[in-house]
Amino acid sequence: MAKGKYRSDIDGLRAVAVIAVLVHHINTTLLPGGFVGVDIFFVISGFLITSQVFSEVKLGAFSLKGFYQRRINRIVPALVTVLLATVIVGIFILSPVDLIRLNVSALLSLLGVSNVYIWMKYGNYFAADAHEAPLLHTWSLGIEEQFYLVWPLFIVLLYRFAPRYVLPILGIGVVAAVGVSQYATGVFATAAYYLLPTRFFELMLGGLLAVYLNKPRNIGKLTAHGVAVAGFLLIGFSLFGLDADSTFPGINALIPCLGAALLILAGSGEMRSRLLTSRPMVFIGLISYSLYLWHWPLIAYLSYLEIPIDLPVGVMLIASSIILAWLSWRYVEVPFRRDGATWHFSRVFTRRFAFPALSLAALAVLSLHFNGFPQRFSPEVSVLEAMTLQKPSEIRKGCHVSNALYSTEPNDACRLGVKKPELDGIMIGDSFANHFTGMVDLLAKPNNLSIMDYTMDSCPPIVGYTIDMSAVYAAHCAKRNERVFSLIERNHYRYVVLAAIWPRDAIAHDMVEASIKRAVENSGEVIVILRNQHIDKAASCPIRHLMFGTDHDCSVAQSALAPYWADIRVEFPQVHFIDPNQVICPEGVCSPIINGQLLYLDDSHLNEVGSRFIGHTLLDRGYSLLHDPVTAPSTGVKFDATAHL
Known part of the structure; x- marks a missing residue:
């Protein structure tokens, strides 16, 4: 003044x-x-x-x-x-x-x-x-x-x-x-x-x-x-x-x-x-x-x-x-x-x-x-921090886009699995689909599959689902989903991979079911990747434990999946489910760090190291993108991808 x-x-x-x-x-x-x-x-x-x-x-x-x-x-x-x-x-x-x-x-x-x-x-x-x-x-x-x-x-x-x-x-x-x-x-x-x-x-x-x-x-x-x-x-x-x-x-x-x-x-x-x-x-x-x-x-x-x-x-x-x-x-x-x-x-x-x-x-x-x-700290601190810098959204930039770029066309160069001229399928979903790309890349190779990833922030592959979205985000997601499902209907891909932070609320039941049905009716086989466990301070807790010598337990009890998945599994027995929590949550206790590998980027998203670690672990247990093993090679224990449904 x-x-x-x-x-x-x-x-x-x-x-x-x-x-x-x-x-x-x-x-x-x-x-x-x-x-x-x-x-x-x-x-x-x-x-x-x-x-x-x-x-x-x-x-x-x-x-x-x-x-x-x-x-x-x-x-x-x-x-x-x-x-x-x-x-x-x-x-x-x-x-x-x-x-x-x-x-x-x-x-x-x-x-x-x-x-x-x-x-x-x-x-x-x-x-x-x-x-x-x-x-x-x-x-x-x-x-x-x-x-x-x-x-x-x-x-x-x-x-x-x-x-x-x-x-x-x-x-x-x-x-x-x-x-x-x-x-x-x-x-x-x-x-x-x-x-x-x-x-x-x-x-x-x-x-x-x-x-x-x-x-x-x-x-x-x-x-x-x-x-x-x-x-x-x-x-x-x-x-x-x-x-x-x-x-x-x-x-x-x-x-x-x-x-x-x-x-x-x-x-x-x-x-x-x-x-x-x-x-x-x-x-x-x-x-x-x-x-x-x-x-x-x-x-x-x-x-x-x-x-x-x-x-x-x-x-x-x-x-x-x-x-x-x-x-x-x-x-x-x-x-x-x-x-x-x-x-x-x-x-x-x-x-x-x-x-x-x-x-x-x-x-x-x-x-x-x-x-x-x-x-200033033990060498392991830098090792774990380097893992948190491996961000799938940056690694797959152009294949995964922000909500504002909803109108981008699929990029044929965005391939997971084996590198070959023929395209076998498409992977769609939100940022969680993006963070599973490292895992899918590994799981697709035993079946000689080449999968194109076409993912976008804040847009689960659920037609009509707009809960907690702004009006503009909801409109963009609706247009994006209509585009991807139209691609599925037009191209009849042999394989369609759906992944997302699947909602837990009951209101999503019919919409998730209808979206999966639409994919099933217009493709050869549908693979659904379930959401991974949310863990508070998943990326920082193990690092702070090393830095300060705290005795804080970074693990949490596994959360139950949304009840509607049991109904969907009964209705679509041909759908193959992949549950990353089989690696993250052995015996129902979920940890952000396994065998020295820090899996998370933040409280929910995986880093690239974690995504690929889950993929390697599932491969070692006999899984692929299409098949579950009857028994795990090392333990003889049956692994059911829908055990927590």
Whole structure:
């Protein structure tokens, strides 16, 4: 804000945002939609930045150097402090691969592109492995820093060429940006969460409000009170009505953003919310930036060390976060911002941005060159971690595609089994079908089969099944399934392999049965690969056991399959079932690591090593893609592929 226009209620709104995020990260059940605190921050940031920039542009006093100098002084000192502390702790407790990721993300956080890196490396923000990334939360800083690169220039050009139409153009822009976000969220859900184009409207909404309030507006107390109540209700609904399963951002993100904008609007007159202007809220608001920076590394490291956040730990975590935030605000944020205002831009840029960036770059390069300093742990840690990097989706890239590429045609080069001109069959399904490709590749060879894999994320081969899918994903999956089943009907493949994370709910019974029937009636033989066991922390538990010497049991009891499989087996006795859990779950106890082989990529998906290990083990027991053995060669025990049906 311009000097002399400090608004304590905005600091109070910052407090609402950071408290929401903090509570949500500690316990999602307490505040399922607490992640919208970040969206509130975006609106506030867009409002404050645009207020300052637009006022200076109107006065002809705007300087791009001055703007970026203020941004560096405001953002970088506290960020570098937290990055340094996080990296130092990481050296002592993170595995080699995780240390490399931390050091690379530290550099990219400072450069303002960590959101892109986190999207590519971790994917879903709510995924289990992402919760152990100490700098996961810096994705939002990336959004803001990228916004700062384009927004001031946009305001300058807009005011220069259309000074009378700034407000309506911004209004139209916000509506268009919301539309873009809503559409992209349905098509590229994970990318939409992390990237600027789908978040742009949130900051832009704050900018629109800043331009609107640049001229004095007479807002009566009664109107202000009503607007404030509406703002609180919208934010309250978002905090408790949204959760990790909600489509986000898009329209759902607009709800808390409008709430924040209404509260800022309500406080622009004489009436200010007593809650937002109370001393505790203003205090939390003042330290909110540092509090946001510090709280997540603490949570992530507790999770990494498998320390549960119960009530005592949660209280200590909150207290530690607030203390660190106050120290950071008092001794880093305030003095560095004050001193930096008197420096030349070149000095600020060199000392407070370029030098830390070069230092972090050197650290990242050293980590990459020395493979994360594996000598800190036993050699087996690096061996197991190397297995987790074998990702079937990357190995079979082009054969397995994202939901957005639903219209891609089958690629004849995508072959499993033997390499020969003749095609024997097709394998269809979702990401679970993709992670079974290594297994199928091995099991197809004894029968001299060549199988084309044609798989897609989030699309089980079940015609009509759309549970837990967004409208766009459901539409894409429906079109994809119609395509693949039409291929089956047209080509009458000798063999059709169906694999997926088969649903457990009873509502899927008829749809699964109808889909298998459609495949059976239009092919020579159908092979169904059953879903493998879900194991919490399947990929990390064995590695942490080696790193920290914990006695935590990584295995779990085998879950029962959906009851409908028994009916389907009776109705289609000619269908051949392959159960990977025969390897993963000997005697009903499922382990993510067998004979030194780490099978999993995450809690559910197999890595390529695990997929092929299961394939080799089944081959050793006498299985192939088409046949079960009567007895296992080594033990004489009968193995029934449908024993758990």
